[in-house]
Ligand SMILES: Nc1nc2c(ncn2[C@@H]2O[C@H](COP(=O)(O)OP(=O)(O)OP(=O)(O)O)[C@@H](O)[C@H]2O)c(=O)[nH]1
């Protein structure tokens with residue numbers, strides 16, 4: 001089954017790409033990723049995050065049009081953490097991305113996590129790998145900025161765009177929430193909005209208060225609906241990419257992304273197994289002894305009680321053996 005899928009994938013059949021992503025989403029993609037991983041690392045991966053309604057999907061559509069005009073192939077991943085079971089592109093995005101659906105060199109997909117060990121981020125990272133291995137020149141990942149997801153996108157993408165909404169009053173809020181650190185490019189979208197210049201000034205003054213070593217985030221303004229400013233936005237992406245490569249920062253960045261992904265998978269597996277052991281624990285244990293028993297089950301010695309207390313340790317071991 002995998003062999004057929006791999007052959008179709010390697011032959012460039014987009015249905016095979018779609019099937020491969022579905023498999024990864026449902027936690028059955030390990031062998032596929034293993035086979036295709038050597039083909040990854042070539043795509044330019046760009047994350048786009050920002051508050052709901054800022055125009056991420058409209059920007060994505062405009063960027064796709066822009067890079068397609070340059071002859072580049074594109075994969076788009078739309079991550080919606082609020083609807084983990086959504087499948088296929090979301091309705092609004094369907095409309096906004098409609099013009100690209102008929103283009104065979106654009107592959108659009110929305111993500112759900114379902115059974116993936118690494119959660120939504122893990123499934124997304126797999127989808128990025130698959131699109132990369134499939135040969136897409138550019139992979140765009142759109143994710144709503146609600147909590148953890150925007151931070152995680154920076155772990156997956158080489159270049160992170162943070163879109164901000166003029167007049168929303170949330171610029172300070174957004175920038176406080178650790179987003180300033182992840183932005184390689186700030187995008188003030190809806191530049192037709194009367195507060196757009198004000199927001200640009202706010203971002204500039206916030207950046208002046210910080211010390212950047214290496215890359216200083218670019219600040220561009222766009223009007224995604226009209227396609228205005230997309231050239232400058234894409235220039236900033238290309239400059240960041242060039243900086244990553246010239247400075248060698250790309251190696252560190254990819255190393256960190258790899259570590260993050262491995263951690264997600266390993267911890268995901270461990271968490272499940274820990275849950276299984278906890279479910280089987282006796283009712284009369286205190287939490288420290290219980291934690292030691294869990295650890296011992298995985299061969300990890302020296303938990304809280306086990307340290308320096310031979311009798312307790314023996315008791316814990318006996319319990320573990322009995323499990
Ligand atoms: N005035 C103006 N409206 C825009 C611009 N870009 C997008 N919009 C509008 O803003 C609304 C939200 O756009 P989306 O692209 O769906 O925003 P989003 O960030 O993807 O939204 P979510 O996926 O729901 O978080 C739509 O009605 C767009 O037409 C712009 O440059 N100017």
Ligand SMILES: [Mg+2]
Nearest residue numbers: 056057058093
């Ligand atoms: Mg959207």
